[in-house]
Amino acid sequence: xxxxxxxxxxxxxxxxxxxxxxxxxxxxxxxxxxxxxxxxxxxxxxxxxxxxxxxxxxxxxxxxxxxxxxxxxxxxxxxxxxxxxxxxxxxxxxxxxxxxxxxxxxxxxxxxxxxxxxxxxxxxxxxxxxxxxxxxxxxxxxxxxxxxxxxxxxxxxxxxxxxxxxxxxxxxxxxxxxxxxxxxxxxxxxxxxxxxxxxxxxxxxxxxxxxxxxxxxxxxxxxxxxxxxxxxxxxxxxxxxxxxxxxxxxxxxxxxxxxxxxxxxxxxxxxxxxxxxxxxxxxxxxxxxxxxxxxxxxxxxxxxxxxxxxxxxxxxxxxxxxxxxxxxxxxxxxxxxxxxxxxxxxxxxxxxxxxxxxxxxxxxxxxxxxxxxxxxxxxxxxxxxxxxxxxxxxxxxxxxxxxxxxxxxxxxxxxxxxxxxxxxxxxxxxxxxxxxxxxxxxxxx
Numbered sequence: 001x002x003x004x005x006x007x008x009x010x011x012x013x014x015x016x017x018x019x020x021x022x023x024x025x026x027x028x029x030x031x032x033x034x035x036x037x038x039x040x041x042x043x044x045x046x047x048x049x050x051x052x053x054x055x056x057x058x059x060x061x062x063x064x065x066x067x068x069x070x071x072x073x074x075x076x077x078x079x080x081x082x083x084x085x086x087x088x089x090x091x092x093x094x095x096x097x098x099x100x101x102x103x104x105x106x107x108x109x110x111x112x113x114x115x116x117x118x119x120x121x122x123x124x125x126x127x128x129x130x131x132x133x134x135x136x137x138x139x140x141x142x143x144x145x146x147x148x149x150x151x152x153x154x155x156x157x158x159x160x161x162x163x164x165x166x167x168x169x170x171x172x173x174x175x176x177x178x179x180x181x182x183x184x185x186x187x188x189x190x191x192x193x194x195x196x197x198x199x200x201x202x203x204x205x206x207x208x209x210x211x212x213x214x215x216x217x218x219x220x221x222x223x224x225x226x227x228x229x230x231x232x233x234x235x236x237x238x239x240x241x242x243x244x245x246x247x248x249x250x251x252x253x254x255x256x257x258x259x260x261x262x263x264x265x266x267x268x269x270x271x272x273x274x275x276x277x278x279x280x281x282x283x284x285x286x287x288x289x290x291x292x293x294x295x296x297x298x299x300x301x302x303x304x305x306x307x308x309x310x311x312x313x314x315x316x317x318x319x320x321x322x323x324x325x326x327x328x329x330x331x332x333x334x335x336x337x338x339x340x341x342x343x344x345x346x347x348x349x350x351x352x353x354x355x356x357x358x359x360x361x362x363x364x365x366x367x368x369x370x371x372x373x374x375x376x377x378x379x380x381x382x383x384x385x386x387x388x389x390x391x392x393x394x395x396x397x398x399x400x401x402x403x404x405x406x407x408x409x410x411x412x413x414x415x416x417x418x419x420x421x422x423x424x425x426x427x428x429x430x431x432x433x434x435x436x437x438x439x440x441x442x443x444x445x
Contacts, residue, residue, distance in 0.1 A: 033099060036107075039114045040095040046121045047088050050081060050128050058135045062443070063143035065135045068173035072203035073131045080124045080200070087117040123198045130196055134178045134206075142179055145214050148413075148442030149177035149223050153207060155413040156227045156278050160235065163384035165377020171234050175205040175227060184290075185209055185222035187229045205230040216431070217438045218421035221275055221286025224414060228274035229267065236375030241368055242266040248367045254356055261353065262364055265308040272313065273320050273368050277385035280392050281329045282418035284317045285425070288333070292340065299347025311344050312357050319365045324382070325389055395419050402437050403428025413442060 052074040058064045094110035137146060153175035161170060171190065188206040193199040207226045213219050232238050242263045249259035262269075276283045291298065291310035298310040308316065314337045322330040344354060369382045376384050395415050398408035399422035408419060420438045423429060429437075 032102065036095050036098055036110065039110070040092050043088050043091050043114060043117045043121070046117075047081065047084050050077065050084070050121070050124050052077065053131070053135065059139045059143065061143070063138045063147040065138060065176070066173060069135075069176055069204060072173055073127075073135075076200060076203055077124060077127055080120075080127065084117065084120045084124060087113065087120055091117050126196070126198050127200055130194075134176070137178055142214065144443040145439050146177045146179065146209075148439050149207060149209060149214075149220070150175065151413045151442050151445055152220070152223050152417065153177065153205075153227045156224060156231070157234075159278065159412065159414070160231055160384060163379070163386065164235075165379040165383075166375075168235070168375070173204040175207050175230060177207040177209060177223070179211055179214060180208050181211045183208060183210055185213060185226055187226035189230050189233055215435070217417065217435055218282070218424040219286050219289050220417045220420075221279060221283040222290070224275035224278045224283060224417065225271045225287075228271040228278070231274060232267065232270050237270070237373060237381075238267075240373055240375065241270055244367050244371065245364055248363050249360060252359075252363060254360060255352075258352060258356055258360065262360060264304070264306060266368075268307050268313070269316055269364060270368055272317050273365065274381065274385065276317050276320055277324070277369065277382060277387050278414050280387050280395055280415070280418045281321055281326050282395070282421035284314075284321055284329075284333050285421060286417070287317055288314060288337070295341055295346055298341055299344050299349055301347065301349045301353070309347075309349055309353075311341055311347070311349065312353070312361070315357065315361050316365060319361050320369060323365060323370065324387060326392070391415070392418075396422055399423040399426070399428060402434055402441075405429070405433060405437050408437075408441055413445065416441060 053070050055064060055067055055070050091110065091113045094106070094113045098106040098110045137143065157171070157174055161168065175187075186208040188194055188202050188208070190203065190205050191201050194202050205227075207223060209220075209222065213222055232241065245266055246259050246263045249262060250256065272287060275287075291313055293310065301309045307313070315334070318330050318334050318337070321333065370380050372378045372380050394409075394411050395418040398411050398415060398419035401408040402416075402419055403423045403426075408416065411419070416438055420434050423434050424431060428434075
């Protein structure tokens with residue numbers, strides 16, 4: 001029930017009704033009018049300042065964000081700015097009323113509209129600032145490095161979509177790379193709500209790379225891994241892969257507990273396996289750069305985590321390497337891993353998991369990589385992303401050319417990660433030389 005109108009007294013003492021908005025009119029003090037007017041001006045200027053981005057303001061070279069990335073962010077901000085403009089109009093109207101009739105009711109109504117508009121400004125600023133920082137990195141000396149990672153990611157998508165047995169809608173824009181120090185590599189998929197954006201939907205895949213990876217390009221197997229997280233969704237495999245892993249292990253008699261563990265690990269296992277199919281044997285070494293820690297961490301089992309226990313995770317990639325036709329490399333990596341961690345029993349890996357992994361891992365690898373999927377056009381992942389010894393020969397030839405500082409030739413951008421690692425491990429050139437020519441080749445494409 002609404003409150004009854006306030007009563008006022010005439011000079012004769014007779015009570016008369018007063019409309020709520022006209023309660024207790026007062027004279028404007030010397031500060032009230034300019035302060036109220038300032039609130040409306042501030043909100044309006046905030047709204048106008050949160051303008052659309054222009055491509056030219058982030059550099060003129062190839063490393064600048066593409067027009068598609070700029071438009072996608074502008075579209076997101078435009079949808080938010082429409083509500084802000086509506087609130088700005090309400091603030092203007094409420095302030096005008098309060099200036100004309102400065103009752104407590106009218107003044108506080110103006111303040112409430114101002115507060116709502118300010119909250120909305122902050123929400124848009126969060127989005128604007130996030131992408132302004134990402135796009136602004138392209139104006140630094142790291143711009144060409146990030147451009148190189150963009151081109152590797154785009155090459156991965158091109159390979160995947162060209163290898164399909166059926167046409168699928170082509171996603172756009174492509175992944176966008178950025179640097180964030182103090183964090184591990186990560187990805188934020190297309191159209192998922194991000195906390196840093198106030199739960200707004202991210203319009204394109206983001207590949208987060210730490211500086212220590214960018215400075216050592218032979219460790220950038222992380223790019224292939226993070227891109228693969230996005231491919232699992234864009235290729236329609238986000239439900240089929242875990243479902244098939246669960247069915248395969250349950251049918252094999254390994255029980256619901258073992259099946260649930262490996263099913264929960266499906267996304268990280270898929271990203272490791274897809275990354276290996278995209279980049280070849282050197283990606284296994286890059287993975288071991290990440291998971292090769294102290295024995296306590298490598299053999300630690302954490303219930304509920306999406307990441308496989310590091311000790312077992314290495315054997316997943318080693319098994320695929322063997323199936324891809326690289327038995328010698330698989331044997332060498334397995335020997336390395338077992339020499340580093342001869343006793344997995346020092347950790348807390350559940351005995352059933354330790355006992356069954358030699359049989360389970362081949363089933364998981366076969367399910368993810370060598371079974372047909374409807375969304376792939378009834379092809380397997382290994383058929384879509386082909387990497388065989390002949391591709392490795394291309395990688396090694398490019399490694400020799402990188403080491404000499406010459407043109408590595410017409411090889412896919414994603415193969416340059418393996419080429420850099422081969423050049424690094426074989427000491428074909430100093431690390432600084434390999435790094436320079438790695439990014440130089442990607443930037444000129």
